[in-house]
Amino acid sequence: MASSKDDLELDSVVRCGLGLAAQDRAGALAAARCAEPLGFDSLWASDHLAFHVPVPESLTLLAFAAAATQRIALGTAVYLVPLRHPVLIAKQAATLDALCEGRFVLGVGIGGEYPPEFDAVGVPVHERGARTDEAIPLLRRLWSERDVVHAGRFFRLGPVTIEPRPQRPGGPPIWVGGRAPRALRRAGRLGDGYISHMVSPEHYQANLATIAGHAREVGRGGRRFATAAFLFTALGSRFEDAHAAAAKALARVYARPFEDAARKYCLLGRPEDCLEQMRRFCRVGVRHFILSPLGDAEAFAERIASEVLPELAGLVC
Numbered sequence: 001m002a003s004s005k006d007d008l009e010l011d012s013v014v015r016c017g018l019g020l021a022a023q024d025r026a027g028a029l030a031a032a033r034c035a036e037p038l039g040f041d042s043l044w045a046s047d048h049l050a051f052h053v054p055v056p057e058s059l060t061l062l063a064f065a066a067a068a069t070q071r072i073a074l075g076t077a078v079y080l081v082p083l084r085h086p087v088l089i090a091k092q093a094a095t096l097d098a099l100c101e102g103r104f105v106l107g108v109g110i111g112g113e114y115p116p117e118f119d120a121v122g123v124p125v126h127e128r129g130a131r132t133d134e135a136i137p138l139l140r141r142l143w144s145e146r147d148v149v150h151a152g153r154f155f156r157l158g159p160v161t162i163e164p165r166p167q168r169p170g171g172p173p174i175w176v177g178g179r180a181p182r183a184l185r186r187a188g189r190l191g192d193g194y195i196s197h198m199v200s201p202e203h204y205q206a207n208l209a210t211i212a213g214h215a216r217e218v219g220r221g222g223r224r225f226a227t228a229a230f231l232f233t234a235l236g237s238r239f240e241d242a243h244a245a246a247a248k249a250l251a252r253v254y255a256r257p258f259e260d261a262a263r264k265y266c267l268l269g270r271p272e273d274c275l276e277q278m279r280r281f282c283r284v285g286v287r288h289f290i291l292s293p294l295g296d297a298e299a300f301a302e303r304i305a306s307e308v309l310p311e312l313a314g315l316v317c
Helices: 025-038 058-067 086-099 117-120 125-144 181-190 201-217 240-255 259-265 271-285 297-307 310-313
Strands: 015-019 042-045 073-076 104-109 148-151 156-158 174-177 193-197 226-237 267-269 288-293
Touching: 015 025, 015 267, 015 297, 015 310, 025 042, 025 058, 025 297, 042 058, 042 288, 058 073, 058 086, 086 104, 086 125, 086 297, 104 125, 104 193, 117 125, 125 148, 125 174, 125 181, 174 181, 174 226, 181 201, 193 201, 201 271, 226 240, 226 259, 226 297, 240 259, 240 267, 267 271, 271 297, 271 310, 288 297, 297 310
Parallel strands: 015 042, 015 288, 042 073, 073 104, 104 174, 174 193, 193 226, 226 267, 226 288
Antiparallel strands: 148 156
């Protein structure tokens, strides 16, 4: 397979965003207000209807952050599409994009690691991929057409017109998350970008090549394509201390042991150690980093801003 860099037009600028891990008003305001002046390019909310730990509703959280910011992009990493009807998603996303004046990125995924949230809304967990494949093109129609009529396997609707429209013609870009073969197919055939989760740089390179192949198959090769990596990050003066903190925090979030995965897939240690790993990701095609802090979020943001962002600004890929 040809190199993905020959088939997809990647950004020439490297950007860096923060995971928005706030649980209350004060935390959300502090994160939103500090990220922009510190020089971060984006803020990202995770998404679950129910989970092992409290997770705010993602679009509500981002709408709150939109009012406290002016420039910074706002995105979901990632929004679990199969848990909602696409008309509802289209309406909420269009409103958010209009309110933040076109700064919204809809990162999407299928979830599945917590089946009770699928049971709660009556969606069979085994249908989550197929539902998402049907929903993505429908979202774009709802954002750009009037009197949309659709009769598919999972959704029947119409005529439906979504107003107000998104700020951007055609709606916000859709970045597809996941690492399973069907997720990579979805990214290449349907997505405007790709968000990785829990992959190594080598795995990312292979995934991007696969995505490029799927894009070529449907005539989408050579188009502009966003490439992002969601990375849990723990800072510490020693790798061992950062690894222990990351493993403990993620074990609580996912309710399972996380020592091996934290070592393989998290950014750990001093800022310069994290920066070296980020350079490896950049060399294989990542252009937008989403750093999710495992620890004090405000202190993390300030240290990354002072010790990592200046180096990324001069990085040419």
